[in-house]
Amino acid sequence: MSEPVNRALLPAGLRDVLPGEAAFEAAAVQSLLATFSAHGYDRVKPPLLEFEDSLLAGVGTDLAAQTFRVMDPVTQRMMGMRADMTVQAARIASTRLSREPRPLRLSYAGDVLRVKGSQLRPDRQFIQAGLELIGCDTPEADAEVIVVATRALAAIGVAEVCVDLTLPPMVPLILDAAGLSEADKTEARHALDHKDAAEVAALPASVAPLLGRLLEICGPFDAAFPALAGLDLPPAAQFWADRLGAVAARLKELAPSLSLTIDMVENRGFEYHTGLCYTFFAQGWRNHLGRGGRYGGAEGQEPATGASLYLHSLLGILPKPKPPARVLVPLGVKDAALLEDLRGTGFVTVAAVAPCEDWMAEAVRLNCTHLLHNGRPCPVPRAPSL
Secondary structure, three states, rough: OOOOOOOOOOOOOOOOOOHHHHHHHHHHHHHHHHHHHHHHHEOOOOEEEEEEEHHHHHHHHHHHOOOOOEEEEOOOOEEEOOOOHHHHHHHHHHHHOOOOOOOOEEEEEEEEEEEOOOOOOOOEEEEEEEEEOOOOOOHHHHHHHHHHHHHHHHOOOOEEEEEEEEEEOOOHHHHHHOOOHHHHHHHHHHHOOOOOHHHHHOOOOOOOOHHHHEEEEEHHHHHHHHHHHOOOHHHHHHHHHHHOOOOHHHHHOOOOOOOEEEEOOOOOOOOOEEEEEEEEEOOOOOOOOEEEEEEEOOOOOOOOOEEEEEEHHHHOOOOOOOOOOEEEEOOOOOOHHHHHHHHHHEEEEEEEEOOOOHHHHHHHOOOOOOEEEOEEEOOOOOOOOO
């Protein structure tokens, strides 16, 4: 005989979001979107599935390994389940909204599904909320997205945010300028990804000293940036160093208290980005809350920058809200105006749908904090906690 099916068992990285947490999550999403909207970012809602050849085109190419595929039984074409909503916003901007004036500001929120989670964050399905500024390539555009994202975080209770800035194009530009072979480039990238100073020092002499200095440029912006400004960089890499300085200057104008750090060799997680990138952290929290950066701008693609915030990371650090007061409404209560008034003052009304001999005991059983008695909510006595 076969074993009985455990219907509560779900695939690794997937989970049910239960009462309380689901409402908390929805409220956080609405707050984030409200902040985006207040700064001019109009919401779009792309589908969960798209044809594979459009979903994985352009900036979506680097997400192929994280994308689930299914066959569309209607068209017999392969479809992909979105692993990142940024690529969908970019598609909408370049097709259905191609004639809208630029810069185009879009926001979104929805579930994404990925083939694999990470060690720090094993979830494979989670809510991504984000904003994209499309059609403008200036330091002011980069700074705006960062500031709006941090204001959205503050609005849901994450006040002490640190933004880590990085430049993924810089190292490849330095390696190209030095004329390294592909094998040497791969070795250099491996050494930098692992922040292995000894391995970096063993690289060809044409790049080892400069890459070693870049490896050391990590930490609070005001202390680390002067070291970057003092380096003798190839012209193409110098452009991005100057861009970093310009964005930081604008950030200090818009958000003087914002904490900034830099890491000049970090590029993991920025698969399709082509310029300045950033990661959002909260004080005392190991996981990042979101990330973003500049993308597009080549091969006919519009320049764009955007940021995505991850709800499964955010909910772990936010204080849980106090559950609302719940009042049990016994069978037979017909005063609709009274019940509407109760809801207007913050009560959740739970209407009985079957007769009961002891309404107070029923209120306790249904986890209600109050019982409607003689036209008013009466507190339900609770057993003392142990």
